Amino acid sequence: MKTIIRSTVILSFLVGLNSCSKFLEINPTTQVSEQEFYKNEQEVMMGLYAIMDDAQNGLMEVFSYASLLSDESETGGGIGEGVYKEKYDRFTFDPTTSPAWWNEWDYGLYNGVTSCNILISKLGQSSLPATFTNAISAEAKFHRALFYYHLFMGYEQFPLIGDRLAPSQIYSVKKGTREEIYQFMMNDLSNDVIQYLPEKGSTQKGRISKDAARVLRAKIVLFQRDEQAYPTALADLKSIIASNRYALLPDYTKLWLKEGEFSAENIYDITYAGNNTGEGNGLGRALSGRGVIDPRSAAQGGLLEGYGQNTMPSTIYKMFKPGDTRREGTVIDYKKEIDKVNALVAAGQLEPSAAFRIQTNQENFEWLGHYKYHARKENATDVNPLNNYSMPFRFFRYADVLLLAIELQVRSLGQVDAEGQAWFNQIRDRAFQNANNRISLQGLSKTDALNRLFEERGYEFIDEMQRWFDIMRFDKGTEILAAKGWTEKFRYFPIAQKEIDASKGALDQNPGWK
């Protein structure tokens, strides 16, 4: 007994008085510390993937807002559900109700900016080979410019954060002026930077190339209306055209199908995956028709369902001129889908009982749908398809290069030359599948030419996250959107009151909303 007691006493004291600082050292179980990270190329790549994640999710949130703001869609969703989007559709938003794409939900463009800043700062201190770090840094800077560009088009003024913020800097950020923000984006896309980007031919699907950077640069120049930069931007686009790396896909309507993915027309795609990874294209879910049940197979062009959150208005359908294949390549007429299915039934290619069904309980529903990013069986997996639609988003197309180049010609030279006319003919010929519908831009006044270009961009780019920005760039707000309530005040969003509150005085409201 004595021995037991003695050993208990001694042991317990030994345990109790053991050195404790070692004991208190614990290590993260499912994470690694930042200091140990970014040490090799694979880890740096993981930093880049995080940035691309922000492009694939956060950036694409811009679509639904911009689509409602413009005339390309009406508030959709179930009956009554859209009340909250109507503020964008009808221009009734204000600082308390509109964070918009600064950060309305969990995604926001600043998440992307931050991801870029972190990686760029890490690469600045990296001892990895310069060929590698320069290339990845350039890719991060492209994305930073891309995120800032959309903030720029949305808010004009906002905190311009060019580096990873230290905790002590959080409440001392400064809003950039329009000029500062523009210069910042142009620096991120300067030749010094983009020289490290790969050529299109050696780019993986979903990653960027020099050409993508050039297109983005041209678009930013145009939005900023930096006349001095027009010639360089034009030269950039001409070099893309001259490279012969790209061509318009002959059939506009096929561009949006599986066979049109990563075609010669695509310059930059934002990509998605199926397989229940949760990395699907959210637009498929948001835009596709409610409760679509389509008996057709993937090969037969079977469609899948979505929430119908942005309703396709008939005004878009009616806008197209007869013979323009872009109408069928932009708008689905669900009634025609019913007919197509019935025809397949009649031809014995589907069961006699098979029928195409869609629910009509959608706000402002006119039996029309979004063709380009409608969910299709060819792009879905069996499990949880709604979250696994895998069609890539054709972010920059060669058609845009052509039309931007013409626009730069008009804006810098005041008119379109023969080369520009030839580019325009390519667009028109493809759209109408013949050369009989060409329109001559040559000889038009600058204003008329721009008006004509704006109209053509409308036919070409509905549902491609271009329309709202085009309306603003061409100053067509009053013309097109006054009926919906647009006034100059709504050119840019206000900074959300929530954000001003959280910034502890670092931010004040933007002009126009004060």
Next chain:
Amino acid sequence: MYKKLMACYGKSPNSDSIKLLMMLKFILLLVVLSTTQLTAKVFGQRASINSKNISLKRLFEDLRKQTGFHFLYLEEDLAGSKPVSLSMNNAELETILDKALSPQSLRYFVRNNRIVIEKAPLKEQHVMVAEVKEQKKEISGVVVNAQGLPMQSVTVLLKGTALKTMTDSKGAFSLELNGKDAVLHFTAVGFKAQEVRVTNERSIRVMLEDQVSDLTEVVVVGYGTQKKSVVSAAISRVTADELDLGNPTNVQNALKGKVSGVQITSESGQPGANSKIRIRGTGTVNDAGPLYIVDGMPSYSGINYLNPSDIESIEVLKDAASAAIYGARGANGVILVSTKKGRQGSPTQMNYEFTYGIQNPERKINLLNSIDYQMLMNEMAQNSGKSPYFPTPSTVNTDWQEALTYKNAPLKNHKFSLSGGTDKSSFYASFSNVEQSGIFGKGYSDYERTNARLNYSTTLMDKDSRNWLNKVVFTTIANYAKERRKGSDIGNSEAGGLIASINMLPPTEAIYQTDPAKIKQYQQNFPNYIVAPNGMPYNIIDLNEINNPLAAIQVNNNQLRTPQYFGSNMNVDVSILPGLKLKSSLGLDWAFNSRRKVTPVYDLNTNNKNLNSIVEDLKSDSKFWQVENVLSYTKSWNKHNLNLLAGTTMSSYFYSDLSGTDYDLLVVDLNKAYIDIATGDRANERVNGGASEHKLVSVFGRASYNYDEKYLFEAVMRRDGSSNFGPKHKYAVFPSVSAGWVLTKEGFMANRPGWLDFAKIRASWGQNGNEAIGAFGYTSNMSVGYNAVIDGKVLTGAKTSGYVNEDLKWETSEQTDIGLDLRLFNGKFSFTADYFVKNTKDMLLWMQLPEYTGFRSMRVNYGAVRNEGVELEASYKATINKVNFGIGANASYVKNVVSNIGPDRVGLDIIGGGLGGTVTWMESGKPYGFFYGYVHDGIFQNMNEVNAHVNSKTGSLIQPNAKPGDVRFKDVNGDGSLDGNDRQMLGKPNPDWTFGLNLHADWKGFDVQAFLQGVAGNEIYKFYRRVNITQANWDGSWLDRWHGEGTSNWMPRLVEGDPNHNTTWVSNLFVEKGDYVRLKVLQVGYSLPEAAVKKLWMSRLRVFAQGENLWTWTKYSGYDPEVGTRNGFDGGTYPQAKIFTIGASVTF
């Protein structure tokens, strides 16, 4: 052993009918402890003494060595004793003691193998039992305690004489009386004295009641116990009797309203739900819940897994002085739970209790019926320029509250316990099972808990022959609990969920779909529509997240969670030298959780579909160990009493989990919710897992000193090291000091009025810490899951986890307390009051960051919260005409103010989705979590009023979007425009007053208890209708909406899109008073007369009926004024059930 048991009850088995019962007892006894023995024979011991002029102490020591009996006495009682000279050989112990003590004004009695020496009452002095002479009549009897067990060593005195005797081990006594009529006076320490008049009886039975005297009461303090009379800190104690009132199913509910300064708010009325506990106000934004210590072990699983009946007492350490011994974790107070132990030398006692209850919602919300709903919907459409929603009236009128209520939901509770002890060991064993169904969602909200516990203590060594290393006691506790939760948590969310559904579902929607055409449509559009168990298809309600809730729970709540807790403590108490003790303890806890779920293929509505059946299985386990060594030293000399304590403790907690999800099940059955039931493509299955760790190392010490129990001093110091902090701030020190002054001990108080028994004033100051944050807040880690798709492949991205605060350190709370304890009128009235100021600084806060930072929040040490308040506790007991009354009341007032956060206003609870933004905030000078928003300033009755609401300088409209019927918001800052700067404080979530009132009366076996509890001075932000569910129902208050000039000046018009922000701005339109008083328990019981019970071989049988949450007085219009989940923000709270219970409790 069988015989001994019989002997204990003084009878032998003579009836076959009870044999079964006896067998049961016998088996249980065997199972629990084969060593159980019954009270040993006490007297009959002999000893020899041959000493001159020895002190009584010395005599007792000699006698102890010879007889083995321990002597218990208070030093002060022996202070004036004279030395004794005795010469006795082989004399009976009684004889020796009589000789030694009778000239000393002292008396003795024997209890539990100990001889207790105490001062004799004046009358008894110089009188000896042997002086009794004349004998005329003999009375005999038995004395029992409240549990019906025989009491030994009770003094029985014939009133008016010196004639007295003591009860034997069977509680029996006999006394010869002088005449026919006599009054017997029964006394025993720790029991209320009782007088019994005897006339013709020859034999009587007397029951003595426990005397709860606060003066001798002992309270549990950190690492030890203290006499309540010398405690100088603020500690409240709740005993088993108080806790057990109302037969609670969980401990937190049992504690509600019973302790001043402790506010307990239920988070949900769902069975098994937790409560929010705040001791002395909300001290921090961080985890403001207290530290739970169960039998010395900190509990990571709270206390709700315990069986309330296993608890002997709960001590709430409220001030810094009492909690400082728990340093790092004591900032929000400490709740010490002590479970029941057996008593050494007490006979085995068996107790069984069964209760059955039925539960119903306490109240119904006033929601619109179908006709009113249609009227308002059409009116809203009209106001919005739309065609009416119901051009032809719908005849459907569904009461969704009724449809989802599980009427008379059952509650069953079985409790069984067994306790007892021998002279060397003691045990307490218990087993219990609770089954409770939720009052909503029948079959999908079921709770069951099973508890088993064994507390065992044994003396390993007790050597009298030396005074060093002479005693070792080993104690072990083993407990097991298993919960079974079927269904899902029915959360309190405004976004969706059951309660929100009830609030928003249109009454025009039917439960079932009976229209064949519609069903046909379902078959086409919703091929996986849900069919109810009764064979009828559920009506599909297509309002986004709001769908048919009956269908939704049927497909989404097939979940079973089975948390299990296993805990064991082993303690060794070693007496090293006189006064010096070592306690070493090892505690081990394991908690296992399993969550299994199946989801069938379904179409609930357009936005809620599931195309593949799913099985999910999650397992988690956590391991915790703690090693503790505490040295304590007690020394008393003259009138000095010193107690020193020093100890070390280290503990480690590790948690890990693993979960899997797979698809396309062979069969959808909750009983088969295991991954292998899935047949889906393996590429689709998902596996997740994670782990976390927490370690603490501490040293602590305490010095207590008192002079003559008059001047009390105590100092505590604890140094903690926590793995949650970085190298810069791993360790922190927490000190405290306290002092007390017992006025009634002072000489100048000698002539105090007779009603003033005891008065003490005390004061304390100290610091405590809070480290309840996750690990690695001080360093930046990479987090993964930011995935990109390249070339069709999903690639895992990584990003730093956020902003890093390397200087992250302990949150500190500093508290000053001044208290007063009074006992009046012979202990009938007791009163305690405390005034405290508690400052929490460097709060560990998840600071919401501006979104341009790219991260939501960052951990910082930021700001301070000051809680200042008063606590009052009073109780009164009296007996009038054989009716015993008791009343206990407590109340506390807390004033809560946030300070030191500069000009910042920090958002806390948010209504997302652009539906209002942040509701609750903290800001310097304001209460924590105050509501902040726009001020409703009436309704625009007409366009003229809209046009009159202008900026006085520019003449522009302040509310340009307003139409008649819209809310006029106050231009608070008078700048002529309405923006964020026009918001102001609209209310606060924390009450000023929290109170409880307990009433008790018993008479001749009948007893009645009532318990009320409530709060006052708080507000609730009630948000039951989301504007983006256009077709959501309204509550009755909307019938008073504006619908024409002069119709309302408070409720605005109905309009879609809410252009004027009538309902999408945070405003006082949603703020209501949260005061309530609730009749928590009303219980009536009857204990069967002893004679009747005896025949059934029981010592006690009580039956009772009770109602719980019978009535709530409140003006709040929501389901329940107890809003525990978010700071007073109520998006639909699962209410407390009203429960009617009947039960019976049997003691053998």
